[in-house]
Amino acid sequence: MKNIFGNAVTLTLFGESHGAAIGAVLDGLAPGIEVDEEYIKGQLSLRRPQDALSTPRREQDEFSIVSGVYNGKTTGTPLCILIPNRDTKSADYGEIAIKCRPGHADYTGFVKYGGFNDPRGGGHFSGRITAAIVAAGAILLSALKARGITVATHIASIGSVCDRDFSDLLADMRELNGKAFAVLDSAAEEKMKAEILAAKAEGDSIGGTLETVVLGMPAGVGEPWFDTVEGLLSHAIFSIPAVKGIEFGKGFSLAGMRGSEANDPFIISDGKIATETNNAGGILGGITSGMPILFKTAIKPTPTISREQKTVDIKAEAETTLAAAGRHDPCIVHRARVVVDSVTALVLCDILTQKYGTDGFLK
Amino acid sequence: MKNIFGNAVTLTLFGESHGAAIGAVLDGLAPGIEVDEEYIKGQLSLRRPQDALSTPRREQDEFSIVSGVYNGKTTGTPLCILIPNRDTKSADYGEIAIKCRPGHADYTGFVKYGGFNDPRGGGHFSGRITAAIVAAGAILLSALKARGITVATHIASIGSVCDRDFSDLLADMRELNGKAFAVLDSAAEEKMKAEILAAKAEGDSIGGTLETVVLGMPAGVGEPWFDTVEGLLSHAIFSIPAVKGIEFGKGFSLAGMRGSEANDPFIISDGKIATETNNAGGILGGITSGMPILFKTAIKPTPTISREQKTVDIKAEAETTLAAAGRHDPCIVHRARVVVDSVTALVLCDILTQKYGTDGFLK
């Protein structure tokens, strides 16, 4: 289905970095969900480059909802969000031989589209497309909230600097959702920012990990084969540029454990079935257990760096070198966090709608 | 789409552990692909429990292809493989209160299906369903081979014991595909087997990781958003019971790297564009680069153990304990390896068919 994700609730993406606009069409969401434009703006601002930690480029994310909302609520018909591109007067790329930027999709995109794709600023591969995901994601997060489900992500690590683990989930989540740089431990925050600035000073970039938690998901959602909750979330999360790994619950650590250590014992808690630990990250047999969903995402360092790199000239098929001259992000981990929340919301709205129906989504 | 995976090439799964049969319907594969029943048998035998490392249960995997093959070749119409269940005379479960096995889907399945699902031997959640995946996967692997694409997986670790890294990919792959216990380093193999037997002796189980490599994939396959090669592979891989993490190329290690270290420089090699290193695991911007595809999968320890565990009685909603009496696997990592190869083949056949068409699949 290419640029479309979801079964019952779908998101269709379009746009290129230097085209007229990027955008998304969100379809299948229940009617009657509040659309709060201020909240969408707030989410977009969390994705936008903001200070010395990001590119000095000042992106405009003025969005307009051109369909699917009436009297401030979703209509149940397709909701199209449009984000015009500004300042896209690119130099004439026509005559310029293309140097494939290492770590970018310049080469793979060229092969895939036979050279017909728009190469300016990454074209359809540009991270800018995630702005459309975030705008749609804000509406999806509101829909989840209306069902009592909340999503939050913190920066678990930048380079070698780690944040503290979650302690009081509810309090931690509330704190994170208000923060521009979503770290729980303020000492770690300082060290992370220093790490980013150090990379920047060396003309380099740095990666990190994000940890996401979902509270309030009912038990019994997901499928045993193929459309497992892990499978669907990973499918969506790997769309986010630079993601190269994902693990649920204790993830890769489980591979080194014994079963007696890894299994989460079932208990009765407040009269309901729960598990004592949550190594499984809230998913058993591909299906939600009612415990918090937990997963961690690995994000590679931004591929654009100002240090000189070996590469090839795609037209000449000859070796050459490249040093990025322009403005670029030394780290995108903190900006990616709200994108992770957004695609998570997309998956959850989709599987909830499958179980409860368009009509049953809001109960 | 629930128990169906794929766009152009689809696999539909069905069956319960103690029902009449399990099976799969494979559709959309090009006509004219050789179907080698001996190869299917060989692949099934790699999944089957074989010695002291596995359950003493002796599963029968006699399969029959009931449609879609004519004169030894795929017809292009749906191919149904049926694997009858033997010895499925289960005790009467009707009156038995169900103790939720920790780490299993007993509880989540009960909630999802409202208690109507077949609970015997895990029912539709049973790892036995993977036999149908492996049988279909054998045909898909043959289809890939006919295009010059090969897949191989080795046991990268069991508990804390690690295999050596790939050195000569072609030679390593050939060696692995003939082995029942797919390890490259024979010293590591002995230690892994000892680790499994130690866990078994203690009434416990152990997890591990699998590393997969794909050679021969052309560049330019996959999609930039949603249907990235990473997204599709992870979606399919997480269907395999007990998988809790996946990473591509250097994966989580990339999160700790600088861009200058992580980026793979482009070079000209044998007159073609390639990369000097392959930290990206053969995928850039969600699209194959023509370099080997590399990914690692984390598998949790088998949840069934004979040691006593805390759990609940689902009918009484009361706490209780459980110690598995029956036969079970102290480790499934080595058995899961051929399942990983199979779902990998499914994803690759699907995206190749999208790019080249049903007619162009075999060129």
Add this chain to the structure above:
Amino acid sequence: MKNIFGNAVTLTLFGESHGAAIGAVLDGLAPGIEVDEEYIKGQLSLRRPQDALSTPRREQDEFSIVSGVYNGKTTGTPLCILIPNRDTKSADYGEIAIKCRPGHADYTGFVKYGGFNDPRGGGHFSGRITAAIVAAGAILLSALKARGITVATHIASIGSVCDRDFSDLLADMRELNGKAFAVLDSAAEEKMKAEILAAKAEGDSIGGTLETVVLGMPAGVGEPWFDTVEGLLSHAIFSIPAVKGIEFGKGFSLAGMRGSEANDPFIISDGKIATETNNAGGILGGITSGMPILFKTAIKPTPTISREQKTVDIKAEAETTLAAAGRHDPCIVHRARVVVDSVTALVLCDILTQKYGTDGFLK
């Protein structure tokens, strides 16, 4: 999606006329629906050739449900129905040049599958595959009944002989669902049978139309664009071999009407909104209105006839003639009726599940 239909509820078909078995996998249906094997047998018997009006071939439709049913009810997991083929010892087709039967898919199938498909008895194109649809359809019709929705079809015409129109829908439907030859007017029935036997006597065949009614569908189901109720029903109905036309409500007659005549006035009936007439066949803007759904299907005469016909030899690409020697149906309209009911049930279960969810299907 090739041999798979549906979004929330899917049906996957497989099998060839002379292969080991045909069958279907039904997925996504709510758990807890009664599966009445006697009812399935009854529906299959309505499709089976029965007397002088059909082929003297005596098909066996012994089916087995190999998964997805437990304690007589659907489990919510994929339900596979298998119908073995008997007496399929075909002559060796290997050396026989193939004469394309006019009106059949011999030629188009040969081109599509590059000659790799199983040509024996029509292979995967065989009308026999509809037995699997009918078996699955019986379960879907039961699911609808559990929601208060009933489907019935009568033979509106055979050749130039017409049945009477519906008068008392409820009474008419009850009568039809018990009948092997589903005609309301017994005088018309005699004439239709005579028409069929006359065609048969002349070594020829005859077509007809079927009219279907659905009672009890709630208003508000379906989509305005693409997945209109008309669009989905027609998509499914055209799968039935020999169907060449479909119309909803007054259908083609509406093309000759004025708006003042065609529009159904809204009224209040028993305190609810209804329409005075039902020219729209219960669907407005692609969405159910709560009025009975009505549509008519055109079925061409069976293409196999014993009269000599001009055709070509596909191997020699030379002109030749053909006269069917074997047993064949002079008419399939009466046998097709239960197939129409079955695919109708598939579409309705699918769209109801989308609206109300898997959990809300049975309310």
Add this chain to the structure above:
Amino acid sequence: MKNIFGNAVTLTLFGESHGAAIGAVLDGLAPGIEVDEEYIKGQLSLRRPQDALSTPRREQDEFSIVSGVYNGKTTGTPLCILIPNRDTKSADYGEIAIKCRPGHADYTGFVKYGGFNDPRGGGHFSGRITAAIVAAGAILLSALKARGITVATHIASIGSVCDRDFSDLLADMRELNGKAFAVLDSAAEEKMKAEILAAKAEGDSIGGTLETVVLGMPAGVGEPWFDTVEGLLSHAIFSIPAVKGIEFGKGFSLAGMRGSEANDPFIISDGKIATETNNAGGILGGITSGMPILFKTAIKPTPTISREQKTVDIKAEAETTLAAAGRHDPCIVHRARVVVDSVTALVLCDILTQKYGTDGFLK
């Protein structure tokens, strides 16, 4: 999939009649296809109301392609076409009780969306959405042309006035594609226009039929079950508002024929396999035969009429009457013709891409 159609090539629709814009996202089409904005304009002008035969409303269909085109050619990434709505200052509908217009989706839409949908001017149900289909369709028709495939539709009838049948297909098609009122016989054209004006004079409306032909489709495209060419075309065609019937080849007439009359004899023509007649409309077993594809579509009279009609007040659930005051079309058959061509092109591009691949589409 709601407002999305297609497997390999997809069209996503969005927009409401009185919202900011309507539009469509076209995805999966091969890169490198010429996008001729003048041709798109021309196609839109054929859909637009033009003279006394249509509503005096002067719609603006200024479109902009905001993504997916670079240097005048498709890039292979999603192509979004946006058509802003002008003059959409609607009266405040907030306080107005809604009278359900007979024959319209006001009532069914209200029930489906629980009253949250935008009711102004038909909202998402508005025929205006077809402008987006036509704009995207123009690109799809160009893509087909690049493969040697042409589509044309004529007005087969308006009310009781019929056009002549096709005689020389190639010449007839060329003639039709240049005409605003697509009739072959100029005498019939005059009578049809008179019929429309007569209906208009009486405050009424009139329906008709459209006949479509496709030349140049290769044999062997389509699927035997579910995704038959008839099934896919009908699915798409019924999306067009007011369509209530479709038939392929001789369609409903086949139901009254004998097999010896209905079957198309195979012959060798110009060294290739063809059929002597084309009663099947170019499709056998759901698959193209290489003969022209032929089908006829029934279109009901425009439901909006100025004559007084009985209806209900949806808020009061009380009976009332309604006479349309505004501007409306006495007939939409001639305007619908280009919409039929467009969705036909969508289906054909989709199934060709499945067979030949994105890479093989342009050979």
